[in-house]
Amino acid sequence: MKNVIKHSKKILLAAAMLTVLVGNAKDKSSALKKGLIKTALTVDNVKEGNLLSIKDQNGITLYKELILESGTYKKGFDLTALPNGDYFFEVDKDVEIKTIPFTVESNKVVFKKDEEVTVFKPFVRENDGVVYISKLAPDYASLKISIYGNYNGAFELIHSDKFENLQTIQKAYKLEKGSYKIVLNSDNNEYTKFINN
Secondary structure, three states: HHHHHHHHHHHHHHHHHHHHHHHHHHHHHHHHHOOOOOEEEEEEEEEEEEEEEEOOOOOOOEEEEEEEEEEEEEEEEEEHHHEEEEEEEEEEEEEEEEEEEEEOOOOOOEEEEEHEEEEEEEEEEOOEEEEEEEEEEOOOOOOEEEEEEEOEEEEEEEEEEEEEEOEEEEEEEEEOOOEEEEEEOOOOOEEEEEEEO
16 A cells, blocks of 8 residues: 555656646747747749858858749748848849848847849850850949860860940850850859850
């Protein structure tokens, strides 16, 4: 009989402790939920495969995500966890890169709508040995094109062009059969395309 009473006391003690732990766990999780501040980001006209990143003022990537569905992208981010400073969202689409700057200061997030920028990437396509390069530059951004030929496993510069003060840049290059690397520099970004014809 004494053993039954001892075991009953242990079971009651364990049940009481479990109740206290579960009660505290619920309180803590609800406190965490209350303290969590999410910032909603909405980007229209995205396509599956576009890339969303959060970068700091030095361009270091802090977060990146491949967009899985075409249409409108919506997601909440807890940006208050970031240290005080300047940051930006970067949405890398097929022919454009959109940057959405924001500042974190004392756990407050402020978006800088007037500083949002859309940069148009150069577009490269190849057809029957002709490489077509085009770029929309509404702010007259320059474009430098460098074409490298692959000779015995090493790329050597074979042609270079630079375009300035144009809003629309279009150029075509006839390439002999072979392997090429095309490097395009514009808007402080570098784009590389490999061509085998």
